Amino acid sequence: SGRIVGTFRANPRGFGFVIPREPTSNGDLYIGPHGTAGAMTGDTVIAKAVKKGMRAGQMRYRGEIVEILERGRDKFVGTLKKTDSQWFVEADGKGFFQPIIVDDVGAKRAKVDDKVVVDIVRYPTKDSLAGGVIVDVLGKAGLYDSEIKSIIAQYNLADRFGPKCHEQARAAAEHFALYSADGRDDITGEVIITIDPADAKDFDDAISLRKDVDGNWVLGVHIADVSAFIPMDSALD
Incomplete structure (x- = not known):
């Protein structure tokens, strides 16, 4: 037997694995449902490994988490x-599979089936569920805007463009008339209709329909050439 320091990865069925910080010949250490000590995916833990028996001529181990050194997430x-x-929150993604108990629902005027952001104030243990406070209400689950906000919050993505991006966008718009069309057909005189939905963030797909000189219908499919306006490794790129 021995002790292993590593990162815990939970499974929806209750068990998990510790990925050793220093690779071992036995690979990841299996942790049974009763040995997780309330650890969540991403936590840095110390696990005690014990012999489980031989399989295919190799000793197998199972483990039990004895200490959580650092929490991987608090939101x-x-x-x-x-x-x-x-009231409780069902966490998105694959990092946490147990409900998070919340008691401050009225403070944020949250409702059932709202997408919310929760700060953990009490981590789970063998005997109790995690507890948290709602810090933001993103909207009704399933709606486009709510789901986009959820992804941004879950992965901590930037939701604003910086000053350099704004400067580059303004410059591209101001100098659009000077843009060189070398090697391209000028079809600005044709009627071209965008086919993106009304709530799309980018109107970059369009079609056109015209008759050629032989009387045949020609369907044009048009896609915005973003790379023509945004140089590689620039602020907007």
Whole structure:
């Protein structure tokens, strides 16, 4: 037996694996459902490894987490639910599979099936679920805007363009008339209709329909050439 320091990865069925910080000949260490000590995916832990038996001529090990050194996450995005009088959040993604208990729903005017951001204030243990506070309400689950906001919050993505991006965009718009069309056909005189939905963020697909000199219908499919306006490795790129 021995102790292994590594990163925990949970499975929806309750068990998990510790990925050793220093690779071993036995690979990842299996942790049974009763040996996780409340660890969540991404946590840095110390696990005790014990012999499980031989398989295919090789000793197999199983482990139990004895200490959580560092939590991998303290914020989750999920869907707000309620059963009887208890409010909880079902976390999105594959990092955490247990409900997160919340008690401050009224403070943020959150409703059932809202997408919310939760800060963990009490981590799970063998005997209790995690507890958290709602810090943001993103909107009703399933709606386009709510899901986009959820992804941004879950992966901590930037939701604003910086000053250099704005400067480059303004310059591209101001100098559009000077853009060289070498090697391209000028079809600005044709009627071209975008086919993106009304709530699209980018109107970059379009079609046109015209008759050629022989009376045949010609369907044009047009896609915005973003790379013509955004140089590689620039701020917008």
